[in-house]
Amino acid sequence: MLLILGATGQVGSQVLSSLAAAHYTGPMRMLVRRPEALNVPAGLQAEIMKGSFDDSDAVLRALQNVTDVILSTGDNPGQVTREKRIIDLVRTISMPPRIIKVSAITASLTPRVSVGIAHGEIEDYLRGSGLDWVILRPTFFYQSLALFRDPVRRAGRFPLPTHDGAVAFVHVRDVADVVARVAADRSIRSRILSLTGPKAWRLDQVCDELGKRLGRPVRHLNPPSLIFKLMLRFAGGMSWEYAGMVDGIAKACAKGDESHVKSEFEDIMGRPPLGLHDYLEEAVCLFRK
Ligand SMILES: NC(=O)c1ccc[n+]([C@@H]2O[C@H](COP(=O)([O-])OP(=O)(O)OC[C@H]3O[C@@H](n4cnc5c(N)ncnc54)[C@H](OP(=O)(O)O)[C@@H]3O)[C@@H](O)[C@H]2O)c1
Numbered sequence: 001m002l003l004i005l006g007a008t009g010q011v012g013s014q015v016l017s018s019l020a021a022a023h024y025t026g027p028m029r030m031l032v033r034r035p036e037a038l039n040v041p042a043g044l045q046a047e048i049m050k051g052s053f054d055d056s057d058a059v060l061r062a063l064q065n066v067t068d069v070i071l072s073t074g075d076n077p078g079q080v081t082r083e084k085r086i087i088d089l090v091r092t093i094s095m096p097p098r099i100i101k102v103s104a105i106t107a108s109l110t111p112r113v114s115v116g117i118a119h120g121e122i123e124d125y126l127r128g129s130g131l132d133w134v135i136l137r138p139t140f141f142y143q144s145l146a147l148f149r150d151p152v153r154r155a156g157r158f159p160l161p162t163h164d165g166a167v168a169f170v171h172v173r174d175v176a177d178v179v180a181r182v183a184a185d186r187s188i189r190s191r192i193l194s195l196t197g198p199k200a201w202r203l204d205q206v207c208d209e210l211g212k213r214l215g216r217p218v219r220h221l222n223p224p225s226l227i228f229k230l231m232l233r234f235a236g237g238m239s240w241e242y243a244g245m246v247d248g249i250a251k252a253c254a255k256g257d258e259s260h261v262k263s264e265f266e267d268i269m270g271r272p273p274l275g276l277h278d279y280l281e282e283a284v285c286l287f288r289k
Helices: 010-021 056-062 079-091 115-127 142-155 172-184 203-214 225-235 240-254 264-269 276-287
Strands: 002-005 028-032 046-050 068-071 098-102 133-138 157-159 191-195 219-221
Touching: 002 010, 010 172, 028 056, 046 056, 056 079, 068 079, 068 172, 079 098, 079 115, 098 115, 098 172, 115 133, 115 240, 133 172, 142 157, 142 203, 142 225, 142 276, 157 203, 172 191, 172 264, 191 264, 203 219, 203 276, 225 240
Parallel strands: 002 028, 002 068, 028 046, 068 098, 098 133, 133 191, 157 219
Antiparallel strands: none
């Protein structure tokens, strides 16, 4: 039995599609607080339990007879406490399942930055737990570029202060495909998989490619950190904490920390990862006026 924690999220919902596309036939369960937000593809044998990750009894019920847990609970306040508590609950099970944790590449940095600080603490806890684990560390998702669609639509400006740092963006569908592959192969354990796209792009290059598709120029802007965070907070509607995390990711990108293209995706999936052009092909409409 596969338990998915985070099935309504960006990664989790895509994992359901990847499992369906891979003709996953095993039993699976999801613990969700908003069943109405779930979109379960046809063909999956899914048991849906309603509950919060903060309800230990609900998590324990969901863990019954489970062999693998996908842990993708998102960047939110309390994530470290929440995921550590889930790991502790898994440890109380007599035949504890393997945990497949969705982390971030920033957890590999020294010192860790942004979301990598929380993910790193959880990773360390998981690796020291005695449980079987697999950790996925994706780079910046192409899909996160759409956070900046409004200034592109309105003014042809792309305000993301990555300066000259290139980013080996990864497609969320590729991340989900790896989660699904790992879920189906129980021999994979004690591995950290760094997931990137096939090529690193500077943001001015991304803007050029986007501009070609839109038929109008898109200019990359590098606002100072405080202005960037204020923009995310007030124009983007993000919490101050989340704006700080995005700013931290931009700073890591500016230093080239997300620029290293890795081979793990192709090693495990036997095909190259999706590139910027694949993403723009499907997402360019988001940036149109
Ligand atoms: N975005 C990027 O560019 C990027 C890059 C690299 C790594 N990552 C990592 O990928 C991970 C997954 O991201 P994501 O975008 O898929 O996150 P997400 O969309 O926020 O999904 C979080 C999931 O967890 C569920 N959840 C959270 N707290 C819960 C609770 N107390 N009880 C029940 N359900 C709860 C959410 O349910 P609801 O739907 O009910 O809220 C949702 O299903 C993140 O940790 C992030 O650091 C992201």
